[in-house]
Amino acid sequence: MNALTNTAPFLQRDHFGRALLIGAALEAVLVGGLLWLGAHIPAPKPLPVEKKIIAVHMVQPAPSIPKPIPPAPKPVVQPKPVPKPVPKAIVHEPTPKPVVHPTPAPKPLLAKTPAPTAPVYTPPVTTPPAPPPPPAPSPATQQDAIASYAGLLRARVQANTRVPAAVRLMHTSGTALISFRLTPSGQLLSARVAQSSGVGPIDRAALRAVQGGSYPPFTKDMPKHAMAFAVQVHLSAHQDE
Template sequence: MATNVNVPVSPLGRPRNGQGIFGRALIIGAVLEMGLIGGFVWLSSQKSPPPPPKPKRIAVHMVQPAPPKPKPLPPPPKPVVQPKPVPQPPKPVPQPPRPVPRPVVHPTPPKPVPLVAKAPAPTAPIVPPAPVTPPPPPPPPAPSPALRQAAVARYAALVRAQVQSQAHVPEAVRLMHLSGTAVIAFELTPSGSLVWARLSQSSGVSAIDGAALAAVKAGSYPPFTKNMPKHPTVFDVEVHLSSHSD
């Protein structure tokens, strides 16, 4: 708020003494009034701080526990009635044993011992030590696979030639001018014994197949050679028969 104060001025430009003091007082009062009004305005513009939160109160109720029930007193012990002592008869007093009279033994003179010549103890017969037999020689090393295969091939060729030479051409094959090759499979033991034989591949002519199988079953075969396997082996033999065969 602005306040206008008119101060009379003397003709020489200086206020009078009474008027000057009054004017200053008016100015100071106006300034103070303006400051008070501005302070009230500033205070009213500031937000009042929120009130402090009220402390929460927690109510705790103390409950006194119930007193424990008194335990019942145990019953008084029953009086122990001791049995009356039974009078025992007096023990007999042991008496010392009576001495037993011993017979008087008279010593007998020793009998003379006859002198017997000691016979010499028999001596055990001297047994010569048993002859020590030398250990058997170690087995020969096994042949290599190449040697075994070569030995089996040579033996199979020998058996094939033997079967082919023993095969007989049936008369029906000669008359009908037939020919064919039958394959016979058979198994031989290392000693050369025949285990079994069967037709592996037919020639297309039953007479030729039967003659080839009969030639294998009727043959006698040599034992295996050194480099051949030591177990039964299966062989396949081709038997060719025709009307021009001998």
Template sequence: MNAILMSGSTPMGGNPQRGHFGRALIAGAALEALLIGGILWVGSHTPPPKPMVPEKKIIAIHMVQPAPPKPTPIPPLPKPVVQPKPIPKPVPRPTPVPQPIIHHAPAPKPLLAKAPTPTAPVYTPPAPTPPAPPPPPAPSPATQQDAIASYAALLRARVQAGTRVPEEVRLMHTGGTAMIAFRLTPSGQLLSARVAQSSGVGPIDRAALHAVQEENYPPFTKDMPKHDMDFAVQVHLSAHRDE
């Protein structure tokens, strides 16, 4: 430091050429340090060289089949000896015999049978259809009412006989009468059924309705109207009634 400062000025009584030499020496040292530093910096930031991969060589192998061996030549067959053909002797031709001439008579033509002349069909009037028997006379209103009343009594008896007392009614020690209304076809088929008047006891109503629904009814009698009809039966159940 003292030397650099001293080299900037020429001391009194010193040599001026010596001062210039010192400055050149310092500048050269600084330039050399910068050059070395630059080389080191470039070397640290330069990526390493890629390793050299040896190039793969493809070797083509061709399979060559050996030539088949030559077949052994077959010796030629001896030529057959051809015998000369014998000369055929001429055969004498037979003398033709004259054939008699036969004259064929023409075949007679078949006689065609004459088709009979169609005659006009004879109209036969259809036999008269016998008149349908007259329908039976309708029963009188009184006869119909008697037939309906008899049929309704039959229904009440069959429904009452088919009713079973539920176990709930036996345990409650009670009884009651339910009215069931239902509708029948002339063939005796049940169309609908309902509780028209309750007994006040649910098990009794259900048992009476079930008895009406499960019963098989006979068809209407001949004196009854031939249309659907409504009926009503009273079903009485009691805990003391025997099954």
């Protein structure tokens, strides 16, 4: 065991030395080969250089064109001065004096005597006689005309009647007699309650109906003076419903 342990370091040193020698020999062989190759390989020939020919052309400059000479300016002709008109002297003519003619004295006028004229005959003016008045209607005809006119008045007054609200609230009715006077043209002169209905609102409404109405003129067969008429006015709470 001791002999083996003693020989181991020696064997290791022997192998290392051999490896160094082999490496040195290989390096020498490579260096020698490179040197031999460098001595026997010919150097590369240089590439031929192309010669470039540059052509030079001589260009003559274009002849310069002379600039045109501007024409001489035309002479400016000054206009002849226009002579100013010489103002004429104003000659003031003498104002003629008015000629006064003497006015002759007026001759006295002689009064002329009018020549006598013949008398003119004027015929008397005759007034035509007035037409005879129309014959008076008979009493029977007048009574018929008055009765017909009174019926027309009753219809107009009744149509003009308006039932007041107080009568409707009281639920009552009544008839008032209204007396009034008219002129022949139909104008109302006066009106009054001739007979009361017993209900104040009905009497007042009947009187207003007469006072607010319009009436036609009298007919030709009626008298030509104012006349009195009496109309019964009836009002009811259920009227105009």
